[in-house]
Amino acid sequence: MRRSAPFAFRLLLGRELRLWAEAGHAPVLWWRDDDARATGEALDKLLDFSRRHSAPLTLAAIAGPHLPALVRRVEREASVEIAIHGFKHINRQPEGRGFGEVVPEDSLEWVRAQLRATVMAFHRAGAQPTLFVPPWNNLAPQVVEAIGDSAITAVSAFDQEQGYGEGVARLDAHLDVLRWKGGGRFRGRWRFLSRMRRLMAERRLSRRWDEPMGLLTHHLDHDAATWAFLEQFLAAFPIQARQDVMSAAPRALTALSA
Ligand SMILES: [Zn+2]
Secondary structure: OOOOOOHHHHHHHHHHHHHHHHOOOOOOEEEEEEEEOOOOHHHHHHHHHHHHOOOOEEEEEOOOOOHHHHHHHHHOOOOEEEEEOOOOOOOOOOOOOOOOOOOOOOOHHHHHHHHHHHHHHHHHOOOOOOEEOOHHHOOOHHHHHHHOOOOOOEEOOEOOOOEEOOOOEEOOEOEEOEEOOOOOEEOOHHHHHHHHHHHHHHHHHOOOOOOOEEEEEOHHHOOHHHHHHHHHHHHHOOOOOHHHHHHHOHHHOEEOOO
8 A cells, every 4th residue: 555545455364464574575456347338438547547556457448339339439448358148137027036148048059149149230230248247247157158158257246255167267356445235336445445444464474465356336326425536545545457356366266156
């Protein structure tokens, strides 16, 4: 953490970071943003944050009429990767069963066809994504299986250990700047930093120093407090590119239990 970090950062994370530094380590952080469909002011602001803080960004995008323009906009940014954020990002779960676009009754063939069509839509738009991010972080078993024989090489959901399954690597996000119950809004710096402190303590105590922690944002849902906190966070901590994190941490791999 940089010395100029705000007081709350030093108060909540200072001791934990000192313990890491004494052991010769620093947390490995990467950054994923979800729900991009089009260009716009919020996206420009996000890309500006990424550029100014030299923070590589994985942008999980949804295929649609505005995807080609989105890809062209992101192409101008050297360290922004486009990922596939589901097929259509439409919830198909029955009432009371949470959110997700693949239900248990969906056949593998149907899921394969959806994935193929989605990958093609990204290729037509000029992007060559290799990461799949399931909407609502709901990773159905059929999706994992379908990805095994596609152009996708990795998946990212929420709060699991990194791992490899049938040829599919997994790197999750863990630190959400928003809370979602009753509508997306800023999680609050205390809640966010307390969770980060807990994740760091878990990694330190089990000596999983290289196990990454993923920052998760949703640029279309950020209010002023969220943007302000994100700015402080990116100024305080170095962020690594998703591909670098995945190739550098093979020691921390565990079996994929999707
Ligand atoms: Zn989403």
